[in-house]
Amino acid sequence: MNSQSKGLVIYSSLSGNTKKLAEYISENIRQECSLADIKDNPEIDDVPWIIAGFWVDKGTADKEFLHFLSTLEHKKICLIGTLGAYPDSDHAKDVIKRMKEEVEKGNTYLGCYLCQGKISPKLTKTFENFPEGHPHFMDDARRKRHEEAAKHPDENDLLQGLAYCKDKLSGL
Ligand SMILES: Cc1cc2nc3c(=O)[nH]c(=O)nc-3n(C[C@H](O)[C@H](O)[C@H](O)COP(=O)(O)O)c2cc1C
Structure with missing residues (x-):
């Protein structure tokens, strides 16, 4: 991993659920990283990895997130997200499948963690x-x-999301 530059935790969140998850992960991941709202257009040229958070809107990631993703190239991306459906539902599995395909259009997919959000x-x-x-x-x-x-997201969701991201970044 490039130890010179910091990783990035970035989120798109309408009502705060995904923001809460992203904040918790960025504060506890124990890797040098910065946290940004997608609306703030942070610098992403040099980041060794990105944890990227979205909320589920009509069966896929929200539009702002999809646009952001379409601007990325050659990045290592671990997705996190919140949705109303159960994370083990077919609906959630479809979201993960679709989002994996989106990431793989030009980037490396590390995984996708989803939990419920109010x-x-x-x-x-x-x-x-x-x-x-x-x-x-x-x-x-x-x-x-x-x-x-x-x-949701409750404490267990936050802990699980953190453990998931730590695991996915550990191989870099
Ligand atoms: C307009 C709208 C569409 C939504 N569509 C879905 C959906 O298709 N599937 C789902 O499981 N949840 C859906 N939800 C629920 C949100 O994904 C969920 O509440 C999420 O945690 C919101 O995240 P946020 O607080 O970060 O904005 C929808 C919510 C809104 C407001």
Whole structure:
């Protein structure tokens, strides 16, 4: 690993869940790194690795994150992200598969850690207004998932995310 330059932890976060995860990892990774909001366009020319955080928007990473990713070349990238769905769901697995492909368009993919993040009350309300039979109708399973998401990211998610990133960076 290039010991001259610092790694970068960068995040895109609408309501703070992904920011919380990224902050925790940057503070505890025990590697020289800086933390940046994607909106601040940080310097990325010389970074030996990037931990890059996104929130899931309609089955993929949010648009700002996808744009940022499309500007990167020849970087070693470990993805982190938060979503409303369960991290072991098919939905989450699809997100990971898609995002791996996105990274591999011009960069090295180190892995992707996902955990749940609380869903905005506005979005929950939208689901509650869908009629029975609608694909997003607020049935018991969906309500339970929204209630569970409201508790995340929790301490365990942060610890797991940190351990995941440490492991992925250890081989560099
Ligand atoms: C407009 C919108 C679309 C979303 N789409 C999805 C989705 O397709 N799948 C999912 O699991 N969660 C979805 N979510 C939930 C967010 O991914 C989740 O709440 C995430 O933790 C938000 O992260 P943030 O606080 O960093 O913005 C959506 C949330 C919003 C507001």
